[in-house]
Amino acid sequence: MRLTRMSMAFRFCTLSSISPRLHSASAVLYRQMSTDAKSVADRLSSSGFIRSQGLIGGKWTDAYDGKTIEVCNPATGEVITNVSCMGGKETNDAIESAHNAFVSWSKLTAAERSKYLRKWFDLIMAHKEELGQLMTLEQGKPLREAIGEVSYGASFIEFYAEEAKRVYGDIIPATLPDRRLFVLKQPIGVVGAITPWNFPLAMITRKVAPALACGCTVVIKPSELTPLTALAAAELSIQAGIPPGAVNVVMGNAIDIGDALVASPKVRKITFTGSTNVGKKLMAGAAGTVKKVSLELGGNAPCIIFDDADLDVALKGTLATKFRNSGQTCVCANRVLVQEGIFDKFANAFSKAVESMKVGDGFGEGVSNQIILLLIFHAGPSD
Numbered sequence: 001m002r003l004t005r006m007s008m009a010f011r012f013c014t015l016s017s018i019s020p021r022l023h024s025a026s027a028v029l030y031r032q033m034s035t036d037a038k039s040v041a042d043r044l045s046s047s048g049f050i051r052s053q054g055l056i057g058g059k060w061t062d063a064y065d066g067k068t069i070e071v072c073n074p075a076t077g078e079v080i081t082n083v084s085c086m087g088g089k090e091t092n093d094a095i096e097s098a099h100n101a102f103v104s105w106s107k108l109t110a111a112e113r114s115k116y117l118r119k120w121f122d123l124i125m126a127h128k129e130e131l132g133q134l135m136t137l138e139q140g141k142p143l144r145e146a147i148g149e150v151s152y153g154a155s156f157i158e159f160y161a162e163e164a165k166r167v168y169g170d171i172i173p174a175t176l177p178d179r180r181l182f183v184l185k186q187p188i189g190v191v192g193a194i195t196p197w198n199f200p201l202a203m204i205t206r207k208v209a210p211a212l213a214c215g216c217t218v219v220i221k222p223s224e225l226t227p228l229t230a231l232a233a234a235e236l237s238i239q240a241g242i243p244p245g246a247v248n249v250v251m252g253n254a255i256d257i258g259d260a261l262v263a264s265p266k267v268r269k270i271t272f273t274g275s276t277n278v279g280k281k282l283m284a285g286a287a288g289t290v291k292k293v294s295l296e297l298g299g300n301a302p303c304i305i306f307d308d309a310d311l312d313v314a315l316k317g318t319l320a321t322k323f324r325n326s327g328q329t330c331v332c333a334n335r336v337l338v339q340e341g342i343f344d345k346f347a348n349a350f351s352k353a354v355e356s357m358k359v360g361d362g363f364g365e366g367v368s369n370q371i372i373l374l375l376i377f378h379a380g381p382s383d
């Protein structure tokens with residue numbers, strides 16, 4: 001069987017080169033949507049939804065040296081706000097706060113913690129429009145998709161709030177008559193959670209919700225490109241009554257923050273979603289204090305279409321896997337292999353479908369793909 005490899009022209013970075021029409025459409029949207037994004041930013045800012053400081057021990061805190069970094073709208077390049085640019089010192093204080101809060105948070109029953117988490121879930125869902133708008137502003141994804149991520153992200157909080165009540169242990173048949181063997185599951189302590197820019201809320205709740213539900217406390221380091229959704233979610237955790245210090249957020253100098261998290265003996269687990277290179281560094285660093293590590297790294301996913309495929313289904317599936325979040329998800333296909341017999345039909349249909357996509361500001365009508373060129377520029381090298 002011979003498979004034909006489709007050109008890597010389908011990769012995200014050359015989206016606009018697929019069709020000149022796409023390019024000019026995105027230029028038009030770029031100009032139109034700039035004002036909309038600005039008015040959304042102003043509204044969110046005046047309602048206190050845009051926070052610019054880190055959260056340490058329940059207090060909104062500037063970087064100790066007063067430094068800030070810009071958070072930009074990737075569709076327009078406009079600065080949304082400046083946030084604290086934190087480093088090792090702030091991270092160590094956040095770890096200390098989380099360590100102190102662990103004493104009382106871990107002693108609550110799972111049912112008590114579940115009530116706090118449920119409240120947090122309810123608040124996130126009650127503010128899903130604002131959180132979605134904030135996400136589109138800083139990350140660029142289409143508003144509908146951003147609001148979808150808010151529900152998806154919140155669902156982790158709901159799920160783990162329930163699930164933690166059922167963290168059972170085990171009784172193990174003993175090998176000696178005078179012994180009793182059992183497994184008792186206990187919270188391990190402070191968890192460092194480092195997350196990427198492509199899912200600004202869901203990657204956080206997926207880590208923080210199970211940690212909190214089990215009785216651990218957390219220090220979150222969101223991406224510097226998309227800290228605003230994380231900060232807004234943290235504010236809602238305070239409003240939900242989750243005690244000060246249980247949830248901390250630091251952002252800024254990634255290397256200094258990462259180094260402080262892996263070096264501290266008080267951090268008992270590192271959970272990370274991001275590039276393979278950074279994951280490897282964190283894993284090596286965590287070995288020094290023998291921390292538990294959970295890594296969710298870059299994907300390597302071929303999309304394969306065989307001669308007997310249903311063309312419509314294959315087309316829909318390929319578009320979804322290649323272009324969701326503008327190709328910036330871990331499971332996005334990074335190559336498309338099409339069997340010879342269906343190649344021409346598929347390539348024609350695929351090109352037409354791609355031409356009809358609208359690339360633009362995430363607030364635009366019918367926009368299916370965000371402008372991410374600026375984000376890529378800001379993000380720098382990845383794996």
Ligand SMILES: NC(=O)c1ccc[n+]([C@@H]2O[C@H](COP(=O)([O-])OP(=O)(O)OC[C@H]3O[C@@H](n4cnc5c(N)ncnc54)[C@H](O)[C@@H]3O)[C@@H](O)[C@H]2O)c1
Pocket residue numbers: 194195196197198199203221222223224254255257258259273274275276278279281296297298299329330331379381382383
């Ligand atoms: N497996 C999954 O489910 C999944 C989900 C989403 C993203 N991803 C992967 O994430 C990557 C995209 O995210 P990205 O480009 O933001 O990745 P990235 O590794 O550049 O950044 C991820 C996070 O790590 C931080 N970071 C960077 N250097 C660090 C260091 N030395 N110490 C500590 N933290 C550091 C960044 O500031 C950011 O918060 C892609 O490779 C994608 O495939 C995987």
